[in-house]
Amino acid sequence: MKVLVPVKRVIDYNVKARVKADGSGVDLANVKMSMNPFDEIAVEEAIRLKEKGVATEVVAVSIGVKQAQETLRTALAMGADRAILVVAADDVHTDIEPLAVAKLLKAVIDEEQPGLVIAGKQAIDNDMNATGQMLAALLGWGQATFASKIEIEGETAKVTREVDGGLQTIEVKLPAIVTADLRLNEPRYASLPNIMKAKKKPLDEKTAADLGVDVSPRLEIVSVKEPEGRKAGIKVETVDELVSKLKEAGVV
Amino acid sequence: MAVLLLGEVTNGELNRDATAKAVSALKSLGDVTVLCAGASAQAAGEAAATIDGVAKVLVAEDALYGHRLAEPAAALLVGLADGFDHIAAPATTDAKNIMPRVAALLDAMVISDVSAVVDADTFERPVYAGNAIQTVKSKDAKKVLTIRTASFDAAGDGAAAPVEATAKADDPALSAWVADEVVESDRPELTSAGRVVSGGRGVGSKDDFALIEKLADKLGAAVGASRAAVDSGYAPNDYQVGQTGKVVAPELYVAIGISGAIQHLAGMKDSKVIVAINKDEEAPIFQIADYGLVGDLFATVPELTEKL
Ligand SMILES: Cc1cc2nc3c(=O)[nH]c(=O)nc-3n(C[C@H](O)[C@H](O)[C@H](O)COP(=O)(O)OP(=O)(O)OC[C@H]3O[C@@H](n4cnc5c(N)ncnc54)[C@H](O)[C@@H]3O)c2cc1C
Secondary structure (H helix, E strand, C coil): CEEEEEECEEECCCCCCCECCCCCCECCCCCCEEECHHHHHHHHHHHHHHHCCCCCEEEEEEEECCCHHHHHHHHHHHCCCEEEEEECCCCCCCCCCHHHHHHHHHHHHHHHCCCEEEEECCCCCCCCCCHHHHHHHHHCCEEEEEEEEEEEECCEEEEEEEECCEEEEEEEECCEEEEECHHHCCCCCCCHHHHHHHCCCCEEEEECCCCCCCCCCCEEEEEEECCCCCCCCEEECCHHHHHHHHHHCCCC | CEEEEECCEECCEECHHHHHHHHHHHHHHCEEEEEEEECCCHHHHHHHHCECCEEEEEEEECHHHCCCCHHHHHHHHHHHCCCCCEEEEECCHHHHHHHHHHHHHCCCCEEEEECEECCCCEEEEEECCCCEEEEEEECCCCEEEEECHHHCCCCCECCCCCEEECCCCCCCCCEEEEEEEECCCCCCCCCCCCEEEEECHHHCCCCCHHHHHHHHHHHCCEEEECHHHHHCCCCCHHHEECCCCECCCCCEEEEECCCCCHHHHCCCCCCCEEEEEECCCCCHHHHCCCEEEECCHHHHHHHHHHHC
16 A cells, blocks of 8 residues: 655744744745654655555655755655655745645646545644645545544554544544544654755656646735733742732632 | 624534633624534524524534534535624634634635624735734635734623524535544643643653643643644643644633744734743743743742642
């Protein structure tokens, strides 16, 4: 079974995003960029399926700017077999909407015919939590989102999902879309030899136009602003002082 | 303008708080019709009918909807979409699973985690772990939204709106429910609680997490946790507060042994009063705390529990 893993290049999770002075977005020039952490988890899971002999090939796909090549090289260094980049924007500040990403992924999937897609549940930049679900809809496939455990059993995937009330286990017919939550696994670091090897693995490049998908946004970004700030309050010296402050504030 | 709101129904019961918060976010947009779907959903529908601002309730009662699987729930919503300009749900894990699927089926872009409604086409939502607030204007004919419940007060009670049954949609038969693992608790629910006490990695073990629970019980609070505490097995996954967990905005939030990573702050920084207890006076959590206590939690938390 071929497993396809979409990966996104995003601001590194350790970097605090700064809103641009003109209110048009977040400043991404000269900011450290990395693979979306949830996508790393997805790549790791796909590689583990290959190591277990369940998957035969792992294909990483990224949609975005040319620089997403680096993100794909990371996936290849972790252990993906080959990569596909769909260039859909020139400016690093352009975020392709999940609906357009899903349409592009559908076009790639129509060609690649994977038996399973594992995506991250959410990108930590736009925080939409939507691409996997939208892709499943467009393909007419089943979906198992927010996965903390995946077992492939013949023609189905048994997936444990992290939900508001605790955990839910479902079975979904293959081919299907699974989205990875934080506790699915701990992604490996790529070793130096594997980073070198990754440079030689195939990385195909296409454009959104090649795939015949219109990526123009449905949501116009009117403005981006900083949230209302919160100031540090006071330090209390003792538990007694804390109790009296909380009583004064009327919260206990 | 008319709004179709997916009510939050779990095991036949309406989550009134989440549903009523979504109603108050949406009622300026037009008549709100609430859809309650479930293996049993009539009682939930009748409860939803009494939320102030609800014009009508539709009940889809069928085993197919018993576990809120995304494919049948999305098919049901899409089947009902005609005549509605907005299709929305409170941003629970169920809705986050279902609504993007609905949007794609309608060829619309979902607008997740709406924190303010500006007008019928324009919405605010947090991005980058809440470090920026984006205002977006949708060009889609139908808007599909999820509502960040922590940003809205729950609508009150009103006169009962009419409740009607609605037919089920075709079963896409793509997935099946296997099991739920739900920990029953008498404590308040995290996202609706007025007070929340959360523990982090500093708590050190599952056994010692009882310190957090004892303080929470003394305060009548819900219990939360950081990702590190959940990953380490001190607390179950549904306790996680943050960018990728639950978003809370209680009157009082007590963060114990939590450093204050941006991903954690994203889920609690709109709380009214924040207390931090941490042995590291440099911990970033103190930069947003109203009251900070520098000290060892193993000494200060039991003392606090006793003195409250
Ligand atoms: C994609 C992604 C998503 C994430 N989503 C979330 C999320 O939703 N929610 C979330 O919380 N995190 C999330 N994180 C993780 C986040 O980055 C932090 O790693 C996490 O919040 C740290 O948890 P912590 O504060 O408990 O642990 P630490 O950062 O290790 O802090 C422990 C704190 O305890 C204090 N301490 C230790 N011992 C004591 C003692 N005896 N008494 C008092 N204080 C003590 C220490 O001084 C320290 O400040 C996410 C990360 C990523 C990459």
